[in-house]
Amino acid sequence: xxxxxxxxxxxxxxxxxxxxxxxxxxxxxxxxxxxxxxxxxxxxxxxxxxxxxxxxxxxxxxxxxxxxxxxxxxxxxxxxxxxxxxxxxxxxxxxxxxxxxxxxxxxxxxxxxxxxxxxxxxxxxxxxxxxxxxxxxxxxxxxxxxxxxxxxxxxxxxxxxxxxxxxxxxxxxxxxxxxxxxxxxxxxxxxxxxxxxxxxxxxxxxxxxxxxxxxxxxxxxxxxxxxxxxxxxxxxxxxxxxxxxxxxxxxxxxxxxxxxxxxxxxxxxxxxxxxxxxxxxxxxxxxxxxxxxxxxxxxxxxxxxxxxxxxxxxxxxxxxxxxxxxxxxxxxxxxxxxxxxxxxxxxxxxxxxxxxxxxxxxxxxxxxxxxxxxxxxxxxxxxxxxxxxxxxxxxxxxxxxxxxxxxxxxxxxxxxxxxxxxxxxxxxxxxxxxxxxxxxxxxxxxxxxxxxxxxxxxxxxxxxxxxxxxxxxxxxxxxxxxxxxxxxxxxxxxxxxxxxxxxxxxxxxxxxxxxxxxxxxxxxxxxxxxxxxxxxxxxxxxxxxxxxxxxxxxxxxxxxxxxxxxxxxxxxxxxxxxxxxxxxxxxxxxxxxxxxxxxxxxxxxxxxxxxxx
Ligand code: F6R
Numbered sequence: 001x002x003x004x005x006x007x008x009x010x011x012x013x014x015x016x017x018x019x020x021x022x023x024x025x026x027x028x029x030x031x032x033x034x035x036x037x038x039x040x041x042x043x044x045x046x047x048x049x050x051x052x053x054x055x056x057x058x059x060x061x062x063x064x065x066x067x068x069x070x071x072x073x074x075x076x077x078x079x080x081x082x083x084x085x086x087x088x089x090x091x092x093x094x095x096x097x098x099x100x101x102x103x104x105x106x107x108x109x110x111x112x113x114x115x116x117x118x119x120x121x122x123x124x125x126x127x128x129x130x131x132x133x134x135x136x137x138x139x140x141x142x143x144x145x146x147x148x149x150x151x152x153x154x155x156x157x158x159x160x161x162x163x164x165x166x167x168x169x170x171x172x173x174x175x176x177x178x179x180x181x182x183x184x185x186x187x188x189x190x191x192x193x194x195x196x197x198x199x200x201x202x203x204x205x206x207x208x209x210x211x212x213x214x215x216x217x218x219x220x221x222x223x224x225x226x227x228x229x230x231x232x233x234x235x236x237x238x239x240x241x242x243x244x245x246x247x248x249x250x251x252x253x254x255x256x257x258x259x260x261x262x263x264x265x266x267x268x269x270x271x272x273x274x275x276x277x278x279x280x281x282x283x284x285x286x287x288x289x290x291x292x293x294x295x296x297x298x299x300x301x302x303x304x305x306x307x308x309x310x311x312x313x314x315x316x317x318x319x320x321x322x323x324x325x326x327x328x329x330x331x332x333x334x335x336x337x338x339x340x341x342x343x344x345x346x347x348x349x350x351x352x353x354x355x356x357x358x359x360x361x362x363x364x365x366x367x368x369x370x371x372x373x374x375x376x377x378x379x380x381x382x383x384x385x386x387x388x389x390x391x392x393x394x395x396x397x398x399x400x401x402x403x404x405x406x407x408x409x410x411x412x413x414x415x416x417x418x419x420x421x422x423x424x425x426x427x428x429x430x431x432x433x434x435x436x437x438x439x440x441x442x443x444x445x446x447x448x449x450x451x452x453x454x455x456x457x458x459x460x461x462x463x464x465x466x467x468x469x470x471x472x473x474x475x476x477x478x479x480x481x482x483x484x485x486x487x488x489x490x491x492x493x494x495x496x497x498x499x500x501x502x503x504x505x506x507x508x509x510x511x512x513x514x515x516x517x518x519x520x521x522x523x524x525x526x527x528x529x530x531x532x533x534x535x536x537x538x539x540x541x542x543x544x545x546x547x548x549x550x551x552x553x554x555x556x557x558x559x560x561x562x563x564x565x566x567x568x569x570x571x572x573x574x575x576x577x578x579x580x581x582x583x584x585x586x587x588x589x590x591x592x593x594x595x596x597x598x599x600x601x602x603x604x605x606x607x608x609x610x611x612x613x
Pocket of ligand 1: 305306307308309351352353354355356357360403404405406489493608609610
């Protein structure tokens with residue numbers, strides 16, 4: 001995880017770095033630091049805590065410098081404290097490094113360096129890397145760039161690094177493998193960051209560095225790239241598509257709330273140009289050349305983590321129901337290590353908002369090595385997962401900054417629905433009347449989501465009643481079972497209330513023992529094939545004095561009579577209910593967390609982009 005940012009040019013670097021670090025704080029916020037190089041003097045400021053703590057720490061201190069590097073950390077090696085914060089100095093203190101990733105063989109390198117007299121101040125793997133680079137430079141008597149290249153050939157693991165040296169005051173050296181790194185090209189200035197958000201307000205021209213590439217960034221003149229095997233590369237300059245407004249709060253108190261409210265638009269954006277109710281067609285350009293692979297597939301495997309895994313579960317219900325292709329849904333972290341059986345005619349669908357999740361990326365590589373076809377469903381354009389897949393469809397939800405995923409989930413489910421519908425139509429596994437009906441229904445979803453958002457005050461009221469709960473249960477059946485899991489995850493991650501999601505009928509095989517008059521049970525009891533069954537499950541909870549908060553279809557009277565509180569959502573086809581029923585659960589978690597005084601956009605211990613396994 002971690003966010004890195006760097007600048008070289010004519011401007012004062014510190015304000016650019018601080019603004020960039022705030023934008024990258026979603027990647028980690030255990031500690032923050034900057035290093036500035038000015039008139040031959042290298043200064044490092046770093047401390048535990050968020051970027052705002054760093055700002056306080058640097059108040060009144062000199063922050064001059066037109067070349068600088070900055071970091072916001074999500075701790076892996078070494079506890080979050082001042083010493084382990086980046087940047088880290090080399091042995092001579094002539095150079096500094098910031099790093100996102102993990103150097104897996106750091107311990108053996110460190111042992112050798114200690115033997116040759118190096119002393120380390122921190123417990124980090126990063127400090128080992130900068131000592132190694134300096135050691136190579138001295139022992140081999142090579143230029144800094146060559147020392148970086150030789151060192152990177154020795155390390156195992158993942159890195160996005162930026163290095164600055166007193167002896168090279170007009171050059172930044174950056175490199176990447178496994179962790180993302182973007183270089184922004186301005187006029188006589190360059191910007192470096194983990195993603196484009198710190199760069200977009202200065203320039204739209206960027207280069208996404210590829211794995212095992214090193215970039216030499218001069219104060220003036222052209223950027224040069226070579227691989228760690230010393231092969232020259234021509235920088236491929238792309239134009240950024242994101243707009244500045246998309247990464248700001250736009251009047252909302254939190255990014256999470258803004259992103260919840262964006263869903264009518266983001267769902268529409270994920271369908272844009274792909275759906276035509278009048279023509280009765282679905283078009284997914286990104287997978288057009290791989291349709292035959294879907295038609296021949298004996299099996300589809302979804303790989304993902306967290307919320308994206310929940311979207312994969314919805315995908316299982318959708319694909320099996322509509323396309324009749326057997327589906328498995330796998331946690332990427334389990335799949336990659338359990339010697340899975342993968343066939344060449346498997347279609348593996350990797351789902352990821354960030355497109356950087358290390359476990360998902362590794363699972364993709366494994367499936368690819370066995371000859372399977374890999375399709376990506378990512379939000380971040382140009383991300384590592386998007387590039388590692390054979391083909392895919394972007395979700396186009398726009399930047400998601402709140403750590404708790406909301407609009408990315410509904411966008412993923414939207415794309416999965418379109419994909420399943422399209423394949424079903426090609427395979428002829430659903431009658432064309434059903435296809436047409438679903439195409440019209442899905443077009444109406446943004447409006448229905450809008451209607452759910454209008455019930456916010458009622459949801460806030462319910463949140464006020466259950467804000468002090470210590471446990472909560474979420475129940476759903478069929479298409480709404482994954483929504484129950486997602487509702488529980490949202491509550492856990494931002495309000496720190498223990499919550500479990502269960503298939504409603506499974507409750508009596510254990511969790512029912514937890515139910516008492518203190519326990520809120522959130523049930524998705526919308527109209528559909530399992531409605532009557534869910535009604536019975538609600539009775540079972542009531543009989544044990546549990547509190548029922550039910551998400552019901554507009555106009556439902558039966559559940560209303562039994563539940564303590566109900567939240568109505570507009571009626572839609574059963575297979576589309578996840579898109580509408582997820583919204584009240586997101587709002588509920590949001591309000592509960594606000595009332596408990598929790599940090600909404602940056603919940604403790606979490607990071608938005610999980611680039612470590
Ligand atoms: C939960 C959440 C995480 C992510 C998970 C996968 O709100 O955000 O569970 O869903 O870390 O991340 P991506 O989708 O970026 O691969």
